Amino acid sequence: MTVLKSTVDTSSGEHLARREAMLGKLDELATEHAKALAGGGQKYVDRHHKRGKLLPRERIELLIDEDSAFLELSPLAGWGTDYAVGASMVTGIGVISGVECLIVANDPTVRGGASNPWTLRKTFRATDIAMANRLPVVNLVESGGADLPSQSEIFIPGGRLFRDLTRASAARVPTVTLVFGNSTAGGAYVPGMSDYVVMVKERAKVFLGGPPLVKMATGEESDDESLGGAEMHARTSGLADFLAEDEPDALRIGRRIVARLNWRKHGPGPSLPATEPLHDPEDLLGIVPTDLREPFDPREVISRLVDASDFDEFKPSYGTSLITGWASLHGYPIGILANARGVLFSEEAQKATQFIQLANASDTPLLFLQNTTGYMVGKEYEQAGIIKHGAMMINAVSNSTVPHLTVVMGASYGAGNYGMCGRAYDPRFLFTWPNAKSAVMGPAQLAGVLSIVARQAAAAKGQPYDEQADAGLRAMVEQQIEEQSLAPFLSGRLYDDGVIDPRDTRTVLGICLSAIHSAEVAGAERFGVFRM
Known part of the structure; x- marks a missing residue:
């Protein structure tokens, strides 16, 4: 067994502060x-x-x-x-x-x-x-x-x-x-x-x-x-x-x-014992930082969700900002993709693409644990092919036919939301933790982009730039985007299937896995053209 070890110190001030924030x-x-x-x-x-x-x-x-x-x-x-x-x-x-x-x-x-x-x-x-x-x-x-x-x-x-x-x-x-x-x-x-x-x-x-x-x-x-x-x-x-x-x-x-319906499921039942995780789900309250820009190790979450905390990691030394691997949950085999440091690089996108293909080849449902700020930007990454590699990953997610489950643990920004199977990609179920946020980008970044565009427009016309108005606009935009990126706002518009207590995640996923096996579970026979 490849049991995940935990390094969480539940008595530390940091953990207790995060726990209190989540309880709030x-x-x-x-x-x-x-x-x-x-x-x-x-x-x-x-x-x-x-x-x-x-x-x-x-x-x-x-x-x-x-x-x-x-x-x-x-x-x-x-x-x-x-x-x-x-x-x-x-x-x-x-x-x-x-x-x-x-x-x-x-x-x-x-x-x-x-x-x-x-x-x-x-x-x-x-x-x-x-x-x-x-x-x-x-x-x-x-x-x-x-x-x-x-x-x-x-x-x-x-x-x-x-x-x-x-x-x-x-x-x-x-x-x-x-x-x-x-x-x-x-x-x-x-x-x-x-x-x-x-x-x-x-x-x-x-x-x-x-x-x-x-x-x-x-x-x-x-x-x-x-x-x-x-x-x-x-x-x-x-x-x-x-x-x-x-x-x-x-x-x-x-x-x-x-x-009297004489109802029979078309998918397979659990193939392994539904063994409880070795680590306490209660700890999930203190694992996610209050500042979503701060990374955390999703293995600490995985070890509190999967059976016996047993997880076989796939390509552990390659594309390390994305954790991929195999486990079972309530006895059902699953493949897991979890963001480790938020940003997705070309290596992570290629790793995810291969992993999704393997899951489809073995008819294994996929669980996406989202905490992403999106795909990496910048000259170096554009020249290295981040667009085509991100497109490969999104192609794989789009055309995968095994059931997908998505949990938004923290941030869900930009095209990372798409690549990690957001609502537009039809996961069978999508749930959000109460601290989660989702938008095209972070509030400060979005307000900053609008400010830069306004400055450039003023400069092109040879007009002076109103710094005071700019500060007011940025503050207004940041507040609006912050409010519209919060979990209740998104859930109110049915962009998820519910905001859940992190401690209930294993139970919720277990119910969903049982439900999806009422239908046939079969992987894709073909994908779209992958740009290499």
Whole structure:
């Protein structure tokens, strides 16, 4: 065994200071997560409970297997916008009757569960995850449809939701919908396009147009129950496959449906024992410096993630700013690429390219641990071919077909974000630590570049340069870029699948590795042209 040794001194002042800084970030994160958990506020939560209804996370808790984990995805969706944090919806991966499923639950305490633009984006991300990883989808529906004031941002792109449901069914990925309340207008097509539909008696209401709209459109008088009630759909229209007595009964029926799917994974199961790391994950709180310009050894992170802290490093003496190697995590084989000193040089890019090809040749999923400031710039490096070598690495990442997982541990700047499998490169899952930052470049560098360009423009026109205005502009730009590079901002815009506690990284990755093996795991047979 090639066990990684740790040199972390957990009693040092430096480690303790880093730990306190990370705990502070986690406290801030907990405050933002609490906003999502609060839904529409105590008033609407109480009203919902008084009606005998469960909250979305209460429904999920009864739906998934007892004492099993639920990996919530995109909990900060909509953060920093005019909409509620969480985007009036809960999404995540949970085990139902022994089957890993993608669960989507409306939060009716937030504007009646109406969908806003961020709800739509969160839903699309969830369906992308379900399709890429071949996960059955279970919808827990109670929604008034589109949030009408923002309908212009919802109506046209929203049609993709129904397209995705029918494509999932065609791909033999089961879709199950449990209707607990209103499912109106376009929302009526969610049960209409699902494989299995359960409706709660005297609660579920599914119609394209409610009584007021029908009255306006046709002059016909009708009531909720005869127009779209659960019993009507169970006995007359046939839209409901199962009629539940109440919410717990609907969840019970949902569990039985999943149990009868005869579901089988297409990927291999764990091939090694899921041995705990030899080093304490608690130490992860103090490993990353508060100043992201300061490098740290990612082996200290790897040794607290992988099984038995056992890691076979590949090309350890070449391209040393990038660590590559083989390990297993919760019994699943993985290849790891981790930034060591932030900057990627030509050697690192070539090393990564070969490593990615090898992972594809052996059908091994890849884990990218990001802490990068990008590819190296300067005359010497340009002449040495940094562009073509960086392009090789990005080519390999782009065309690799084994599943990719990405964790942003610190910085994620410039094209380094691309080469290390950022969001644009479709990793199956991407998570961020609360201290992480991502932008085209660091705030000071970006402000400095703008200042240089402005100075050159003034000089070309023969005009004096306003130093005071320049200082004000730089300060404003630095503040704006800093705010827009922070983890909550990026997560709010769904550029990741969640901001996680570093100590939970192994568990989160284990759930993801299990989920991705629901689909076939196969390496690429070809890549694009590599410039040599």
